[in-house]
Each structure stands twice: as structure tokens, then as C-alpha cells.
Amino acid sequence: MKTDQIAPLYADPGPFASAYVEVSREAEDGDHLAELQARAAADRLAEQGAPEAVVAQVLERLSEPPHLPAPVSRFVVATERGVLLDELTPRHRAQPEATWGSLPDVSGWLTDADTAVDFVLALVDHEGGDVRRYAANAVAPEEEATRGGLTEFEHKIRGGGWAHLRYQHHVENVWRRNATDVVAEIDRLVRDHDVALVVLAGDPQSRQQVLATLPDIDAEVVELDAGGRNADSGDDALEHAVEQALRDEVVQEKLAQVHELRDRMGRDYAVATGIGDVVEAFVRGQVDRLLIDPAAAAGFTVEPGRYPGLALGAVADLPASLPADRVLVAAAAVTDADVVVSRASTLGGAPVAALLRWDQPARGASA
Structure with a gap:
């Protein structure tokens, strides 16, 4: 995060x-x-x-x-x-x-x-969609809007011949315009807020129209069969489906981070492991992403006086030693490094590791 x-x-x-x-x-x-x-x-x-x-x-x-x-x-x-x-x-x-x-x-x-993710939820039907943006861990949407709303020729007419085809064409155009409005709102929210996940639910045909119109966005799009825009469409089922989609996204992202760490460790490239090595990487300004098991790191201490140049902000009157988890997170925040919560078992047994901004010969893991 x-x-x-x-x-x-x-x-x-x-x-x-x-x-x-x-x-x-x-x-x-x-x-x-x-x-x-x-x-x-x-x-x-x-x-x-x-x-x-x-x-x-x-x-x-x-x-x-x-x-x-x-x-x-x-x-x-x-x-x-x-x-x-x-x-x-x-x-x-x-x-x-x-x-x-x-x-x-x-x-x-x-x-x-760090077990949550920013996402956009779009509930769509032929009349348009309700589009909501949720921040990670938010208990309510940060933004929400209704897009579309055109209902002219909403229902296809019976019959055949040219009249039937003409009205059917009008209906499908209206549905497409509504889908285009929904897509524009999704695109805006993703671009303005750097959202990584879009969850699309509602009418199957409308979902397909949205997907067909959606431009190339820097976010994963997940379709759900559950949920809709009306009150009888199964809110509980939708909530569970959205929660599962979010869990899957978090697991996928964490696995990607761990795989990158292991790949770099295998090549001895741009990685630091163990509290001492990671603190020194912070002193050099190298840390791009801190991977940390907070509970495991809390069992160790860091002596700031041993690391001249370690930036911990405006904090005054530092004691001789501090819990390692607090020091490492502070260093990440001050140096604009991302933090990924992991487990020591996935970090080669170390409580912390770091993916570095540029290569520095690794010196081996340390506690």
C-alpha cells in the first residue's frame, strides 16, 4: 500500500x-x-x-x-x-x-x-448504471453516481418486418448510449484515483455492452453474476461476491510481490533481507517496497544511533532502541516507499525484506 x-x-x-x-x-x-x-x-x-x-x-x-x-x-x-x-x-x-x-x-x-483494495463497483442494466468508488477499507463509497437513464424504446416491440427492425435498432442504440455513459464514469474514476480493480455486476447483456465499450484502462475488470440495481436483486449475494473478488485481488497482488522478491533473491539483484540490511538500504535511499511481517518485526529492535542518516521524520528524543516494525514503517513513510504486509515464512524466514530502486550487492540475510 x-x-x-x-x-x-x-x-x-x-x-x-x-x-x-x-x-x-x-x-x-x-x-x-x-x-x-x-x-x-x-x-x-x-x-x-x-x-x-x-x-x-x-x-x-x-x-x-x-x-x-x-x-x-x-x-x-x-x-x-x-x-x-x-x-x-x-x-x-x-x-x-x-x-x-x-x-x-x-x-x-x-x-x-493492506488486506483491502481501492475499487469501483458498477451495477448496470439497460437504463444505465450506478457507479461507486470505494477506498481501501472504506465502510461507505467515497463517490457514487447514476449514469445513463435513457428509456426511450426501452422494450423491444413484437412483430416483424422493417418496422420491427427499426424500433429494435432504436432500442439497442439507447442501451449502447447508456452503457457509454457508464463507461465514461468508470474510466474517470480509474484515471483520477488510480483504482486497481473494477467490479462489474448486473444485467448480463448490459455488462457485455460495458465491456465492449470500455477503453484500455490500467485496472483489472472482474464480472460478477450476482447483484443488480433493484432492491430485490440479492444484496447479500452481491456483498459476498464483491468481498471474494477483493480477497482474490489482494492475494494475487501479494503473490506477485513475493514472486518478484524470490526472483530477485535468486539473481542476487536489487533486494535486501533482514532488519539490518533493510535499515541500511533505507539510509541509502534505495527502498522502493518494504515487505514486512509486522508481528515478527515487532519482536526485534533497532538502535537508530547505529545508523547515521536514517530518516524518521521530525520525531525528537528517540530512545536508544525502538521496536523494528515502527522504525521500518516510519522510514518507508518518510522516504515514500510502499509497504506490503506479508509473512516471515514467505520472506525466506526474515521478518522484513525490501525491493530496491537500484541494484546493491546483497550481503546475506540478517536478523
Whole structure:
């Protein structure tokens, strides 16, 4: 995933309060449970030394009802200068997470965010389509529009001869114009927002007209048999089908990253493995993509003083050592490197690896 969403955090000198808590309120005792979760996170921050004013800011945000269907979790990062990040995710969190430290603790949220993908959903029929753009992990569409709407000669007439063919031709022209309107909206959203996936659902004939008209776009297009534009078309089936399409897209992308890593490792080309090598690659400004197992990396520490030139933003008063996951994600955000959440088992047993912007002779894996 791109790190532009978290990069502004590192313009603040810190220290940072980070909290990731489920805030769903749909259950019978949902309000009470959400309040307990929020309070538990606030108490943990206070126990770790967070100032009362910062704890109060975090608690206030965590206590705001999301007014969205479950599951919903909230991720908040705050300092003495205010709340820096406040994000909702459609995820269940069994236990609240809360830390107070020199760097933001974004690993839990990042893991969830990297299992999501930006996409456009187009529900089409002969009258046009409803086109919606969803950001990764969004619980509601960022944009939505209805396109088409021409209904002249909507139904083909019975009979034969020239009159029948003429009216049929009018009908098909109307359907094509509606499909063209839908395609224009899809194309705009993909190009304006760099969307990687388009999910197309609805009437089969209309889907084919959209596909036939769709220009060459830099996004994968997936057709679904489920769903439609009317209320009786099976919302649950559509939701499940869309979720499966998104999971497939995420798995495909992660496999591509891992295959590229293994290919480079096999050629000993433009790759770093292990925490020490990856940190040094960040110092040299080489890292293009950071592949990280956050849970595994959290078990290691980095001593920033050993790496002169390591950029971690405006963060002040760094301790002698810091959890490796926080350091590596901070370095990625500051240097505009992408982050891919993976597992150590797919990274040759190392908690982190990096795909580099240019070749540097590998020195072997290190912990």
C-alpha cells in the first residue's frame, strides 16, 4: 500500500498515542461494550505515561458512535498537538490496542489496511448504471453516481418486418448510449484515483455492452453474476461476491510481490533481507517496497544511533532502541516507499525484506 496516508504523522515530533479499538454498537449491549473498549485503551495509554490531555482526545474520538453496520473499528493517532489520524475500518478487533511511544504504532491498522483494495463497483442494466468508488477499507463509497437513464424504446416491440427492425435498432442504440455513459464514469474514476480493480455486476447483456465499450484502462475488470440495481436483486449475494473478488485481488497482488522478491533473491539483484540490511538500504535511499511481517518485526529492535542518516521524520528524543516494525514503517513513510504486509515464512524466514530502486550487492540475510 501507499504510505501517503500516514506520512504526515512523521512531521510531528511526537511522542504519539496510538489506539486501535472496535467501536461497533449494533449488538444489544453494543454501546456498553464500545465504551468499555474505549476506556480500556485510554487506561493503557495513561499507564504508559501519556499526558491526560492526549488520553482525553483519544478517548473522545473512540467514544464517537460510527453510525455504521458492524464490524467497525477505529484507529486514532494523537499527540499533544491534536488528533493526527482518525480512520474507520470494517474490521473486528478482539482486543483494544493502545501504545504511547516515540513513534506511532500503526502495525495493527496497517495489517488490516493492506488486506483491502481501492475499487469501483458498477451495477448496470439497460437504463444505465450506478457507479461507486470505494477506498481501501472504506465502510461507505467515497463517490457514487447514476449514469445513463435513457428509456426511450426501452422494450423491444413484437412483430416483424422493417418496422420491427427499426424500433429494435432504436432500442439497442439507447442501451449502447447508456452503457457509454457508464463507461465514461468508470474510466474517470480509474484515471483520477488510480483504482486497481473494477467490479462489474448486473444485467448480463448490459455488462457485455460495458465491456465492449470500455477503453484500455490500467485496472483489472472482474464480472460478477450476482447483484443488480433493484432492491430485490440479492444484496447479500452481491456483498459476498464483491468481498471474494477483493480477497482474490489482494492475494494475487501479494503473490506477485513475493514472486518478484524470490526472483530477485535468486539473481542476487536489487533486494535486501533482514532488519539490518533493510535499515541500511533505507539510509541509502534505495527502498522502493518494504515487505514486512509486522508481528515478527515487532519482536526485534533497532538502535537508530547505529545508523547515521536514517530518516524518521521530525520525531525528537528517540530512545536508544525502538521496536523494528515502527522504525521500518516510519522510514518507508518518510522516504515514500510502499509497504506490503506479508509473512516471515514467505520472506525466506526474515521478518522484513525490501525491493530496491537500484541494484546493491546483497550481503546475506540478517536478523
